[in-house]
Amino acid sequence: MSYSYSGINSNPNPWNKGLTYIKQKIQSVTEDQFNSVLLNWYRNGEDYLNWHSDDEKELGQNPTIGSVNFGETRDFLIRRIDNPTMKISIPLKHGTLLIMRGEMQHHWQHSVPKRKRVKGSRFNLTFRQIKDSYDWA
Numbered sequence: 077m078s079y080s081y082s083g084i085n086s087n088p089n090p091w092n093k094g095l096t097y098i099k100q101k102i103q104s105v106t107e108d109q110f111n112s113v114l115l116n117w118y119r120n121g122e123d124y125l126n127w128h129s130d131d132e133k134e135l136g137q138n139p140t141i142g143s144v145n146f147g148e149t150r151d152f153l154i155r156r157i158d159n160p161t162m163k164i165s166i167p168l169k170h171g172t173l174l175i176m177r178g179e180m181q182h183h184w185q186h187s188v189p190k191r192k193r194v195k196g197s198r199f200n201l202t203f204r205q206i207k208d209s210y211d212w213a
């Protein structure tokens with residue numbers, strides 16, 4: 077069973093206690109259920125994530141995504157797809173929960189740009205609901 081994300085094929089692991097605990101905490105805030113989580117690791121300010129929307133069809137029409145942050149603060153940028161000059165920067169500190177939901181993925185893109193002054197490491201967990209119809213290869 078594998079899942080393809082950002083051009084990388086991954087073999088999912090079962091839930092462990094820590095991740096299940098965090099998932100339940102987030103679910104109690106969002107009132108949405110999650111069945112998967114992705115880890116993004118930024119070793120330092122050189123690591124970044126390009127502009128994108130979380131619009132994979134296996135996430136459904138209007139996905140709720142719960143994103144938790146650990147370690148260094150990194151800027152999370154969002155910009156309108158129809159007007160990329162409309163941009164907002166949100167510094168995501170250690171312990172922050174960011175929720176994307178509704179039509180956000182239709183109208184906005186997000187990114188985590190390089191920040192040369194950031195020397196430390198950060199990781200981010202994004203909880204998602206992959207629809208039953210997803211074809212796990």
Ligand SMILES: O=C(O)CCC(=O)C(=O)O
Nearest residue numbers: 116130152186188200202
């Ligand atoms: O690291 C972050 O805060 C962003 C993660 C992200 O955009 C994603 O997993 O799609």
